[in-house]
Amino acid sequence: MANNQTDNFIQINSPDGGFLQSEHWWKFQESYGRKTHDVSASDDDGEPVAYANIITHTLPIVGDYFYIPRGPIINKIVNSKKQIYISKIKKFLDGLFILARKNRIGWIRVEPNSEEDLKLIKENLPSGIKIKKSPVDVQSGEILVVDISGNEGEILAQMKQKTRYNIRLAEKRGVKVKSIKYQVESIKYFGEFLRLIKITARRDKITPHPDEYYRKMFEMISDDVLKLYVAEYEGKVISANIVSFFGKVATYMHGASDYAYRDVMAPYLLQWQQILDAKKAGCVRYDFGGVKISRNMQHATHNMSSREGITKFKTGFAPEVEPIRFPGCWDIVLNPGKYSLYKILQKIKRLL
Numbered sequence: 314m315a316n317n318q319t320d321n322f323i324q325i326n327s328p329d330g331g332f333l334q335s336e337h338w339w340k341f342q343e344s345y346g347r348k349t350h351d352v353s354a355s356d357d358d359g360e361p362v363a364y365a366n367i368i369t370h371t372l373p374i375v376g377d378y379f380y381i382p383r384g385p386i387i388n389k390i391v392n393s394k395k396q397i398y399i400s401k402i403k404k405f406l407d408g409l410f411i412l413a414r415k416n417r418i419g420w421i422r423v424e425p426n427s428e429e430d431l432k433l434i435k436e437n438l439p440s441g442i443k444i445k446k447s448p449v450d451v452q453s454g455e456i457l458v459v460d461i462s463g464n465e466g467e468i469l470a471q472m473k474q475k476t477r478y479n480i481r482l483a484e485k486r487g488v489k490v491k492s493i494k495y496q497v498e499s500i501k502y503f504g505e506f507l508r509l510i511k512i513t514a515r516r517d518k519i520t521p522h523p524d525e526y527y528r529k530m531f532e533m534i535s536d537d538v539l540k541l542y543v544a545e546y547e548g549k550v551i552s553a554n555i556v557s558f559f560g561k562v563a564t565y566m567h568g569a570s571d572y573a574y575r576d577v578m579a580p581y582l583l584q585w586q587q588i589l590d591a592k593k594a595g596c597v598r599y600d601f602g603g604v605k606i607s608r609n610m611q612h613a614t615h616n617m618s619s620r621e622g623i624t625k626f627k628t629g630f631a632p633e634v635e636p637i638r639f640p641g642c643w644d645i646v647l648n649p650g651k652y653s654l655y656k657i658l659q660k661i662k663r664l665l
Contacts, residue, residue, distance in 0.1 A: 319353070320560070322361040326386050328426055328637045329456055329600050330562025333382040334366045337559070341533040342368050345526060350379075350412055354405035362398055363387050363405040369416065375655045379413055379421040383452060383639075385430075392429040402437050410439070410647070419651035420644045422447060431640045438645065445652075447642035448659045453603025455636040457627050458562075461588055462597040468588065476581060476629035483582035486546070490579075490586040493541040495531040502543050503531065505550035509569035516572055527567075530555075542587055544579035552579040556587050563591035564600040584630060601627040606636050 323331035332338060339349040348369040354362045365385035371377050385405070391398045413421055425431040435444055461468055469477055493502045507524050514521040531539060538559060544552040552570040556563055565587065570580055588599050604624040628634075646652045 319361065319364060322364060322388070323386050324560035324562070326389050326426070327383060328639075329383060329458065330559055330564065330598065331383065331386065332557045332559040332562070332564055333452070334364070334384050334386055335559055337534045337538050337557075338382070339366050339368070341530050344529045344533045348416075350416075352385075352405060352408045352412060354401045354408070356398065356401060361388060362391060362401040365405075365409060367409075367412075369418075372655065372658075374658065375419055375651045377416065377418055378644075378655075379409075379416075379418050380451070381421070381423050383424050383426060385409075385423060385434075386426070387430045387433060392427075392433060395433065399437065402433060406434070406437055406439075410442075413647055419648040419655070420646045422451070422642050422644050424452060424642050425640050428640055431643065434643075434645075442645060442647070443649075444643050444645045447644045448656060450641040452639070452642075454641050455604050455606060455638050457601040457604045457631065457634060457636050459588075459599045459601065459631040459634055460597065461592055461599045465589070465592075471631050471633065473629040473632050479578040479581040480585045483544075483578040486577050488551075488577055488579045488582050489545045490582055491543060491545070492586075492590065493543060494536045495539075495541060502541060502550065502553075503528070505543065506541060506553040506555075506569065509550070509553050509571060510567070512571055513569040527555075540590075542583055544583050546574060546577050546579060549574075551577065552583055554580075554583050554587065556591075558591065558594050558596065561596050562598045562600055563587065563594065563596045565602050580626065588630075601630065604628065604636050 320335065323334045327334065339351070343349050350367040350369070351365060352367065353364045356362050363385050365381045368380045368382065369377050370380050387402070388398075391402065409421065423434065425434060438444060459468075459471075495503065507527065510521045510527070513519075531541065534557075538557060540556050540558065542554045542556060543550050551574040553568070554565060555567040556565055565584070568580065568583075584601075591599050604627050605620050606624065606628070644652065
């Protein structure tokens with residue numbers, strides 16, 4: 314599937330660095346029991362034009378669909394020289410549809426990286442094939458990506474004063490942060506991460522991934538690419554994060570904390586150490602992951618939702634940085650009957 318040329322192509326043409334389109338991610342997905350595929354197209358000189366790492370998801374009753382997380386990846390030059398590359402994009406989409414029909418797929422869920430990419434896909438679908446906005450978005454519609462190429466002082470200076478204060482407060486109170494190697498130190502710390510994930514899920518009323526999902530993630534993705542960070546206070550693990558390091562981008566993927574220790578400010582120190590380690594690893598951007606920016610954010614109160622609270626926490630590290638916005642999930646419908654049934658089942662699920 315992937316090679317160094319593909320990895321470089323993914324990283325250069327992905328606003329978030331492209332980890333979810335990487336070989337690391339599809340190998341993990343395969344280990345978790347999902348089938349994966351890839352489709353690509355190149356220009357006449359062999360330069361990549363489009364690439365998709367595809368994961369097969371299976372639903373009760375309606376069967377299988379393809380999901381392309383944060384993709385397909387389309388060369389940035391294609392949108393500026395669209396007419397030159399139209400035939401290559403059509404060839405790419407044809408290959409995707411042939412693969413889908415071979416696997417009896419009901420629809421293909423794409424997650425374009427820009428409105429321009431979405432438009433390109435829409436304009437080059439074969440006659441009779443419809444693309445519709447998905448009833449659900451899988452990845453966040455907005456992410457906060459911060460430039461960390463400057464020195465430590467410059468990175469600190471772009472934070473809110475309160476965020477800098479909370480980092481120092483956590484240090485003053487004796488919070489210790491460490492990066493864990495899964496294969497070596499996993500017995501204690503991985504169990505603590507799972508415990509904190511469950512605490513966080515109950516607090517924020519969300520459904521976490523099964524334990525096996527996180528376990529497979531660490532088993533299949535190497536320690537230099539995926540790291541577990543923990544914050545300890547008085548000998549107890551009170552916060553933990555998962556961070557990926559892919560190319561020049563480090564991404565905060567999952568986080569959990571014990572609200573009983575919220576006054577210790579451990580999550581602030583965790584993020585700061587992760588940023589410092591990302592710089593040492595050669596990263597120039599740090600992706601805080603999903604945010605939900607609203608005009609009323611500055612007036613948020615203690616009654617804010619968990620999503621607003623997470624956004625306020627993250628934007629404290631870079632309040633002047635505009636989030637990167639995505640078009641969300643779109644479904645290319647190959648079997649209208651299956652897709653209509655799927656949408657009905659989704660409505661019933663929401664009602665229940």
